Amino acid sequence: MALLDIHDFRLAFDGYDGRVQVLNGIDLSVAAGEAVGIVGETGCGKSVLARSILRLNPSPPARVISGGIAFDGQDVFAMREARLRELRGAGIGMVFQDPATYLNPVFSIGSQMADVLRAHGLRGREAIRARSLELLDAMRLPDPAGLLSRYPHELSGGMRQRVLIAQALAANPRLLLADEPTTALDVTVQGQILALIRDLVARLGLTLVLISHDLGVIGATCRRIVVMYAGTIVEDAPAEALFAAPRHPYTRGLLAAVPDLERPGAMPVGIPGQIPSLRDPPPGCRFHPRCAAATSRCRVEAPKLTGDQHRTACHLVTS
């Protein structure tokens, strides 16, 4: 049975300009032990999806139109308050993008670690302190004891991100959900954080769902890659298969846009057009206005995700 099961999930936001269809029928199953990467451009809905898994989207204006998300067999949207709090941290640990804004500026690191630990049942100052030090040490942070009394603004970006990861893993979750964990960091630090994540996943036997707009980041950490476009999944395949033989025109466009180090001087090719407005999305396949191979069927009928190991949502791909 899948650890995380997203079934035909549709989510919209109600705003002053009408309803925005952010997630349009997401079907995704993640088995225990997998390392799945979700890749897509800004605005494709990947972060909204991540938050939906933990029910973090404030409910007006977000609205679940249909479908559901289940963790370990339990419907996340039907959970009661106490069970949901348990899910958040002890079931799924979430790491966020920009550690500068995701840490509370007026509380010390130690205090924020203690908050998470206490929320999941740990009691006693000594026990909390010991566990906090253990976690910070596991993150390869120097001087964990001194760190406990420091404030977020006194730490570097890389250190703050490690603290965020420590918080996510504090209650021993089974799944690590990382939303753009390296996007806000310097390139040199990115590599360190990715290595840390890979190491922790291996050592702790975690299931990983990593979200990024950067194919390189995904490729370095994930065995299975899910490509999202304008609120839908367009391709879902094992990493080698995706890189070797991408099937969806959008995926092919993404890969062609990556500069090739083996052939310096060859220009990367961009995808023409722009991402569609989610307020007024194109009919049929959402990618068809930018697709060179679009047929009349693509303009009218939205393709469904078909396939087994290698799924694709495209009329031109017959599996």
Next chain:
Amino acid sequence: MSSSLYEARMRRLRFVVWTFRGSASGLLGLALVAAFLLLAAFGPMIAPYPADATGAMHLAQRLQPPSAAHWFGTDEMGCDILSRVVIGTRTSLWVGLVITAVASLIGVPLGIAAGYLGGAPRAVIMRVTDVFLSVPGLVLALAIVSALGPGVMHGVVALSLVWWPGYVRLIEAKALTLRSEPYVEAARTMGAGHAWVLVRHILPNCVSPLIVKASMDMGLAILAVASLGFIGLGARPPAPEWGAMVSVARSYMPDWWWYSFFPGLFIFLTVLGFNLFGDGLRDMLDPRSARS
């Protein structure tokens, strides 16, 4: 007009209307301010007994409770309180306008000079401003009026002198941030003179916080004058100034309570109106600070 520019403008318009419509309070403020202005403009024509506002005496009718003939009752001279309150609106209007206008005429240029020029001029201006702000305004105004003597004019002068520092603070902060905006720097490198930058870039961006503050200050200035009037340092009787009316009415509490109730109610509604209106304006003009 290209379609995308039109679309962008329509979206902005929809957003503004949505904000203001969702802001019932802003509309209420607008209604109250409009009512206030109408009363001030047409007061003598609307008031049932306009002569009562200038010292008529009908001692046979003194201190009557609200009735069909006198909606707000009569005062100790037998004058119709409704008429006096309505005609008193004019006093409040010009008082509020003068104080706000003088305060901004002094404060805005000083604020721009301080924010834009920086350095020594800024230090001097801000230190002087800080000194004025080191004492609560109403107290300093009280001190000035006690030296000058009672009367509405003296109150207006005193309050204007106390009010301008607030504008300096507001505009200085704005001008300071504007000065370091990239487009200002760009203009300067292209050879624009100080005057051009001030008129074209700094001043227009100061207008919206200025308008918001000025509308709220109208109400607060009227309240301040009424407060000075209440303690007896405002208009001399028989002038129908709201605060002075409440002051006299105090001696007739509690039996003839309506005498102090209605003028005070008008002060309250006027200040409320300008506050709500200013809030609504702020939500409209600076959506980033829309707090709901």
Next chain:
Amino acid sequence: MLRWVAARLALLGLMLGGLVVITFVVSNITPSDPAALAAGPDATRDMIETVRREYGLDRPLPEQFLRYVTDLAQFRMGRAVQTGNQVSDDLARYFPATMELVLLATLLSVLLGVPLGILGAVRRNRALDHAIRILAVSGVALPAFWAALLLQLVFAVHLGWLPTSGQLSVATAPPMPISGMILLDALIAGELGVFREAWSYAVLPAFVLALPSIAAIVRVCRAEMIEVLGADHVTAARAHGVSGGRVVFWLALKNAMLPTLAMIGLRLGWTLGSSFLVETVFDWPGIGLYAVSSAIASDFKPVMGVTLCIGVTFMLSNLLIDLAYGWLDPRTRSA
């Protein structure tokens, strides 16, 4: 840290100097003859001239200023015509009563304003929130003297629940004056009966004085709470399983208290500055009432004294607020 306090005190000294200049200028803009005013309404011409020489009012202005400053340094602010006492003595007598009222009002405004602000933020845009917001806007617009009169009418006269005016009944003996504030002194002396009675006298004026501050604090607290509750770090805390209660009342509130504290400081000045209105209505024996009765009698030495007194209090309380701000926000500490 110490250096920062020292710098602020130096700045305070500068402000004080400026205030002294302002009060001097104001006392000299009076259109009537200051000597005649000081001599009193029944003075003869000779007496006026004697007074003029005695107070140095015939000397050139800079010399008068110097004399003014040296007098102030020795707490000599002249004699009040109304009471016949030295202004400094009168100030010492009446100041604690005003401080008692102002402190009580500030306490009430925080105890009522912050919870209402949190409530409004958490129950945002529902019926309760709308009611709270209407109250908040009305509170600032409410004329203090009008609200005072009305509340006095309802609670003291009609319902008879509370006394109409004064600080304590004439029949009751006040407690040993340690701080000068009757409520505090009664507590210190353990005289609970006196405390309860003094409280019944103080609650209405303090509440009226607190109303605009309650309104302002509700507005800013609510707005800040709404903003913080939408902040990324709050989402992160929720994602880590921290309970809603702890998120709101601890993690979010500490962030929201920073601007709220700034507002409390701002309102303190307003409260100090408009206490005279409430003191007038309730016959509360503070420096506000003292200033008003002097002003009406054109006796402005007491008014100047009160102005300086309130100014100094205001500056010192701002310093305290800044210190509290530094304690709450660790980012300003290392700056």
